[in-house]
Amino acid sequence: MAGEWxxxxxxPGPRGPRGVGSDTRADILTAARMSFxxxxxxxxxxxxxxxxxxxxPALVHHYFGTKDDLFLAALELPVDPxxxxxxxxxxxxxxxxxxxxxxxxGVWDDPETRLPLVALLRAGLAGEPGRTILETALQRIxxxxxxxxxxxxxxxxxxxxxxxxxxxxxxxxYLLRLEPIASMPAEEVVAxxxxxxxxxxxxxxx
Amino acid sequence: MAGEWxxxxxxPGPRGPRGVGSDTRADILTAARMSFxxxxxxxxxxxxxxxxxxxxPALVHHYFGTKDDLFLAALELPVDPxxxxxxxxxxxxxxxxxxxxxxxxGVWDDPETRLPLVALLRAGLAGEPGRTILETALQRIxxxxxxxxxxxxxxxxxxxxxxxxxxxxxxxxYLLRLEPIASMPAEEVVAxxxxxxxxxxxxxxx
Numbered sequence: 001m002a003g004e005w006x007x008x009x010x011x012p013g014p015r016g017p018r019g020v021g022s023d024t025r026a027d028i029l030t031a032a033r034m035s036f037x038x039x040x041x042x043x044x045x046x047x048x049x050x051x052x053x054x055x056x057p058a059l060v061h062h063y064f065g066t067k068d069d070l071f072l073a074a075l076e077l078p079v080d081p082x083x084x085x086x087x088x089x090x091x092x093x094x095x096x097x098x099x100x101x102x103x104x105x106g107v108w109d110d111p112e113t114r115l116p117l118v119a120l121l122r123a124g125l126a127g128e129p130g131r132t133i134l135e136t137a138l139q140r141i142x143x144x145x146x147x148x149x150x151x152x153x154x155x156x157x158x159x160x161x162x163x164x165x166x167x168x169x170x171x172x173x174y175l176l177r178l179e180p181i182a183s184m185p186a187e188e189v190v191a192x193x194x195x196x197x198x199x200x201x202x203x204x205x206x
Numbered sequence: 207m208a209g210e211w212x213x214x215x216x217x218p219g220p221r222g223p224r225g226v227g228s229d230t231r232a233d234i235l236t237a238a239r240m241s242f243x244x245x246x247x248x249x250x251x252x253x254x255x256x257x258x259x260x261x262x263p264a265l266v267h268h269y270f271g272t273k274d275d276l277f278l279a280a281l282e283l284p285v286d287p288x289x290x291x292x293x294x295x296x297x298x299x300x301x302x303x304x305x306x307x308x309x310x311x312g313v314w315d316d317p318e319t320r321l322p323l324v325a326l327l328r329a330g331l332a333g334e335p336g337r338t339i340l341e342t343a344l345q346r347i348x349x350x351x352x353x354x355x356x357x358x359x360x361x362x363x364x365x366x367x368x369x370x371x372x373x374x375x376x377x378x379x380y381l382l383r384l385e386p387i388a389s390m391p392a393e394e395v396v397a398x399x400x401x402x403x404x405x406x407x408x409x410x411x412x
Contacts, residue, residue: 125331125381135382160378160387161398167382168374172366175331176341176373181366191412192367196402206397 037129078113089149097198161200243335284319295355303404367406
């Protein structure tokens with residue numbers, strides 16, 4: 001791959017600048033997906049992704065911003081989890097659990113946003129390389145955002161406990177479609193599971 | 207398949223009765239797995255499994271007992287869930303949640319019993335036909351046993367809520383291996399998640 005670098009994205013091609021630009025974006029995303037899957041988030045560098053895609057690192061930054069942004073773009077999520085999480089963390093910490101579940105159900109109960117996420121989840125639960133990608137997505141996007149915005153004592157432990165309830169809700173409601181939880185109105189799910197998530201986030205350690 | 211019926215398992219063959227018997231068992235299990243995967247538990251009959259395996263239905267009963275027993279045999283579980291569940295339901299209903307989790311962790315924390323279950327879980331979460339098999343296994347073995355042994359108000363709703371926590375524990379601890387819940391001592395998992403499972407089983411409807 002190093003031998004191909006630097007093939008400039010601005011090199012004139014038969015399709016003209018617009019065609020070259022969109023191919024370059026796709027090449028960068030493909031290289032990024034391969035690297036995140038293969039080497040994980042920590043092992044991925046903008047420089048190595050640029051080299052694999054045959055472009056200058058500055059172009060990767062120009063198109064995608066930070067490594068976090070590049071990771072999010074590579075996931076092709078149907079919603080920006082940072083926008084969703086911003087609405088969750090804004091409010092009374094005593095009702096954070098129900099708010100988190102309500103936001104989660106808003107995204108997952110809509111088939112249009114659910115389907116790409118189901119694919120990501122299934123790939124993650126099936127083993128590598130999907131596992132690393134899903135773990136990174138949870139750790140860096142959902143958990144880090146949550147822990148950064150809400151003062152949590154022992155944040156890693158608490159967010160992994162929350163994950164154990166929310167991942168199970170996904171498995172029971174959307175993947176296995178176990179009744180009656182699969183057809184339960186969202187507010188009933190919040191009434192049952194909200195106190196669980198709240199306890200994992202803020203209750204004293206048992 | 208109907209044309210092959212009835213090829214008697216007792217028909218003398220070159221391998222003698224022992225060889226024929228073990229082939230017949232395997233044929234019945236293969237036919238049973240295909241039927242449970244394809245038609246579900248309700249759509250599977252001993253008669254149809256026998257026909258597909260080319261044997262007399264009486265022989266299926268002789269080898270495997272009831273349809274529940276045949277289903278269990280087809281799953282090739284590393285432990286008999288009915289034995290595990292019998293130890294769970296025996297005791298104070300007020301501590302059923304922690305007992306259920308402790309029994310669950312005893313089976314899943316041991317790699318020898320975990321690995322075949324991970325395969326069953328992954329196949330179930332990946333979609334059909336594994337989904338139907340896993341759903342049936344949960345409904346008929348774990349939930350039915352639990353609801354039959356413990357008086358639960360609104361048992362279906364409560365067992366599906368328990369599933370949402372236990373499936374998530376599997377996903378976080380064993381499939382995604384999210385830290386720190388992946389390495390948490392079993393008793394710490396019980397201390398955190400036990401009250402959740404207990405609430406889903408016996409607390410008043412919120």
